[in-house]
Amino acid sequence: MDFDDSPDEAAYRARVRALLEEHAGELLHLAPGQEGVDARTHEAEMRRTQRVLAEAGLVGVTWPREYGGQGGTLVQQAIVGQELARARVPALINHIGIGMCGPTVITHGSQAQRDRYLARLLRADDVWCQLFSEPASGSDLAALRTTAVRDGDDWVVNGQKVWTTLAHVSDHGILLTRTDPGKPKHAGLTMFVVDMHAPGVTVRPLRQMGGQADFNEVFFDDVRIPDEERLGEPGEGWRVALTTLMNERVAIGGAGGAIGAPVEEFAEHARERLPRLAPERQVLARQAVGRAVVAALAARYTGYRRLTVLSQGGIPGPEASAGKLAGTEAGLLMADAGVRLLGDDAVYAATADGDDRWQRTQSWLPGISIAGGTDQVLRNILGERVLGLPPEPRNDKTAPFSGGTR
Amino acid sequence: MNFDLDADQRDIADGARDFYRGNASPAAARAGLEGGRLEPGRKALADIGFLGITVPESAGGSGRPLLDLAVVAEQGGAVLAAPSLVTAARAAVLLADVPDLAAQLADGSTAFAVLDGAVDASAPSVDAADATLFLGLDGGDLVVGEGEVVPGRPMDATRGLASVRLTSRRVLAAGAGELWTRARQAGAVVMAAEDLGGAERCVQLGVAYAQEREAFGRRIGSYQAIKHMLVDAWVGVEQLRSLVWWAAWAADSNPAELPLAASAAKACAAATFERAASTLIQVHGGIGFTWEHDAHPYWRRAKVDRLLLGDEAEHLDAVARLAVTGALGAGR
Numbered sequence: 001m002d003f004d005d006s007p008d009e010a011a012y013r014a015r016v017r018a019l020l021e022e023h024a025g026e027l028l029h030l031a032p033g034q035e036g037v038d039a040r041t042h043e044a045e046m047r048r049t050q051r052v053l054a055e056a057g058l059v060g061v062t063w064p065r066e067y068g069g070q071g072g073t074l075v076q077q078a079i080v081g082q083e084l085a086r087a088r089v090p091a092l093i094n095h096i097g098i099g100m101c102g103p104t105v106i107t108h109g110s111q112a113q114r115d116r117y118l119a120r121l122l123r124a125d126d127v128w129c130q131l132f133s134e135p136a137s138g139s140d141l142a143a144l145r146t147t148a149v150r151d152g153d154d155w156v157v158n159g160q161k162v163w164t165t166l167a168h169v170s171d172h173g174i175l176l177t178r179t180d181p182g183k184p185k186h187a188g189l190t191m192f193v194v195d196m197h198a199p200g201v202t203v204r205p206l207r208q209m210g211g212q213a214d215f216n217e218v219f220f221d222d223v224r225i226p227d228e229e230r231l232g233e234p235g236e237g238w239r240v241a242l243t244t245l246m247n248e249r250v251a252i253g254g255a256g257g258a259i260g261a262p263v264e265e266f267a268e269h270a271r272e273r274l275p276r277l278a279p280e281r282q283v284l285a286r287q288a289v290g291r292a293v294v295a296a297l298a299a300r301y302t303g304y305r306r307l308t309v310l311s312q313g314g315i316p317g318p319e320a321s322a323g324k325l326a327g328t329e330a331g332l333l334m335a336d337a338g339v340r341l342l343g344d345d346a347v348y349a350a351t352a353d354g355d356d357r358w359q360r361t362q363s364w365l366p367g368i369s370i371a372g373g374t375d376q377v378l379r380n381i382l383g384e385r386v387l388g389l390p391p392e393p394r395n396d397k398t399a400p401f402s403g404g405t406r
Numbered sequence: 407m408n409f410d411l412d413a414d415q416r417d418i419a420d421g422a423r424d425f426y427r428g429n430a431s432p433a434a435a436r437a438g439l440e441g442g443r444l445e446p447g448r449k450a451l452a453d454i455g456f457l458g459i460t461v462p463e464s465a466g467g468s469g470r471p472l473l474d475l476a477v478v479a480e481q482g483g484a485v486l487a488a489p490s491l492v493t494a495a496r497a498a499v500l501l502a503d504v505p506d507l508a509a510q511l512a513d514g515s516t517a518f519a520v521l522d523g524a525v526d527a528s529a530p531s532v533d534a535a536d537a538t539l540f541l542g543l544d545g546g547d548l549v550v551g552e553g554e555v556v557p558g559r560p561m562d563a564t565r566g567l568a569s570v571r572l573t574s575r576r577v578l579a580a581g582a583g584e585l586w587t588r589a590r591q592a593g594a595v596v597m598a599a600e601d602l603g604g605a606e607r608c609v610q611l612g613v614a615y616a617q618e619r620e621a622f623g624r625r626i627g628s629y630q631a632i633k634h635m636l637v638d639a640w641v642g643v644e645q646l647r648s649l650v651w652w653a654a655w656a657a658d659s660n661p662a663e664l665p666l667a668a669s670a671a672k673a674c675a676a677a678t679f680e681r682a683a684s685t686l687i688q689v690h691g692g693i694g695f696t697w698e699h700d701a702h703p704y705w706r707r708a709k710v711d712r713l714l715l716g717d718e719a720e721h722l723d724a725v726a727r728l729a730v731t732g733a734l735g736a737g738r
Contacts (some may be wrong), residue, residue: 001655003408003409004407006408263729263734283723287719289726289730290723290726291722294649294670297652301648302647305648379638387609389616392629
């Protein structure tokens with residue numbers, strides 16, 4: 001047992017670190033306390049940052065070489081992720097394209113689609129989004145209602161998608177539609193690549209509870225998609241979507257990184273703020289700080305166990321969902337204690353000198369319990385696929401979708 | 407990155423599982439509440455070598471790392487074995503420079519207990535009830551002596567709790583405060599490992615029942631109310647396992663991290679085992695609340711262990727104090 005890199009991993013890490021230093025002048029970096037960059041205001045710099053990293057061989061680490069990737073391992077991908085975080089390079093503008101859309105094109109796309117899209121995606125020449133959720137289908141994705149109807153060599157799409165991260169800067173998206181309402185809900189779906197600049201596509205920002213607008217609603221009004229942009233066979237859309245969601249699990253559960261604030265940053269905040277509280281409050285605050293640190297360390301070291309599995313050639317199974325659950329819990333505990341440590345300022349949206357780091361974190365974490373599998377859906381996955389508990393009986397899997405049992 | 411047990415440690419775990427399953431059980435723990443003999447007992451643990459896992463080979467032990475002892479302790483915890491390996495872990499640290507006593511610890515010829523609190527009126531101390539020789543901290547010195555034992559009515563007989571007044575004492579090491587603290591941390595890691603085994607067993611028993619018991623026309627494990635309770639308990643067990651392994655590794659390989667890791671593991675163990683044991687009872691409904699059922703011996707162990715070797719509040723406070731003074735380092 002050890003926490004060190006193998007000699008190969010250490011050499012790879014050193015190379016990544018050197019590349020990040022060599023190109024530091026061309027990359028975006030987060031300021032202290034800043035956890036992200038707004039693509040609305042920094043699109044050009046974010047695209048440039050990804051292009052520079054792609055040219056240095058640090059994007060698409062696990063992708064096959066024939067599609068512009070590095071043919072590397074999941075551990076190398078995790079090392080790149082750690083080193084990008086260490087260098088305070090923000091999340092890549094195309095993180096959804098790299099983590100989810102691209103792998104779906106690799107698995108289910110035609111050779112022409114792979115040639116057309118993948119290298120440009122890695123360089124952020126094109127930004128991608130994932131058009132799955134709808135107003136009436138969130139956790140129950142297969143209940144979606146956006147339709148695609150065959151018309152000559154094209155399909156005509158009508159409907160609405162929602163919670164679409166990065167749609168406002170995207171050039172392409174993978175779009176899950178219903179093509180056969182007469183079949184049961186999972187059997188009547190088909191996936192496409194859609195041009196986000198096509199006539200009939202309208203993107204509107206959605207403002208989140210914290211005030212930011214990172215995601216969007218997207219409307220499709222008679223949008224024509226050529227049949228050659230289909231991903232997989234008609235009616236195979238659910239299987240294609242599962243590829244996407246499997247890759248989402250790898251993207252979220254693979255490296256065991258912190259959700260919310262890194263525990264070191266939280267500890268530094270506590271060091272500054274604890275002494276400013278009244279002595280009798282300090283005792284209580286230390287309990288909250290200790291509880292949050294324990295949760296964060298437990299999530300971190302559990303992440304190291306997953307990383308060890310990857311390191312030995314394993315792939316993340318459904319138990320990776322536990323990493324997101326535990327990481328979210330740790331993030332919530334740190335945000336809550338982080339705000340409480342502010343004393344009287346805890347009831348304001350920022351401190352008197354304008355610092356809103358902990359209030360801001362507190363206000364976006366509720367979304368993490370919903371995105372990428374709600375806490376409750378993850379518990380169902382873990383209960384059924386890891387613990388082997390029986391699923392709930394369902395009456396929506398066999399009847400035609402158009403029959404009303406949705 | 408290689409944060410997993412190696413093949414040797416897996417073999418040790420398998421061997422310990424077989425031994426403990428054959429020689430201890432929650433039924434024995436329950437019988438212990440009515441005066442029954444505690445299983446497997448000190449002699450059996452000495453004979454199979456578990457009491458000397460971390461005792462140096464020169465003193466008749468195996469000279470193995472604390473991680474090995476933790477791996478074994480987890481299996482003991484799964485069947486509520488007694489006595490605890492906590493005493494073996496602590497005493498091995500305290501007796502590192504006292505080979506004759508360490509040999510008696512390893513071969514079981516002397517029944518040791520380590521006293522918490524003052525030596526003339528100790529706090530309830532693990533496995534003191536049937537011990538004959540006691541180690542304590544007296545004015546900063548490590549002392550050994552015989553004593554008068556006052557057990558209370560047991561909530562969990564397997565812990566052998568009793569208060570002790572030393573009737574004789576001999577100084578083994580002067581100014582032993584640091585040694586004492588390190589031994590207590592090793593003990594906390596091993597108790598967290600026993601709690602890990604107990605908590606995991608609670609989840610297994612709860613899952614097994616939820617897979618077969620039917621209500622309202624279907625198996626109760628299909629209801630999210632039941633399923634999610636069990637999942638939360640299981641996620642807690644996996645988090646605890648990571649902290650226990652880290653803390654045991656730190657004791658062996660990076661002692662500077664041990665205070666933080668041991669307190670994190672012990673605090674997590676208190677909450678995790680309690681939740682798992684409560685979940686086990688709740689999933690079973692009425693039958694889980696009966697004397698004959700195996701649920702309450704686990705629940706009793708959880709209710710007692712959470713307060714031993716420092717309660718959750720003490721360890722959370724320690725974690726917070728260490729974290730704000732830079733014990734997290736620059737991150738790993």
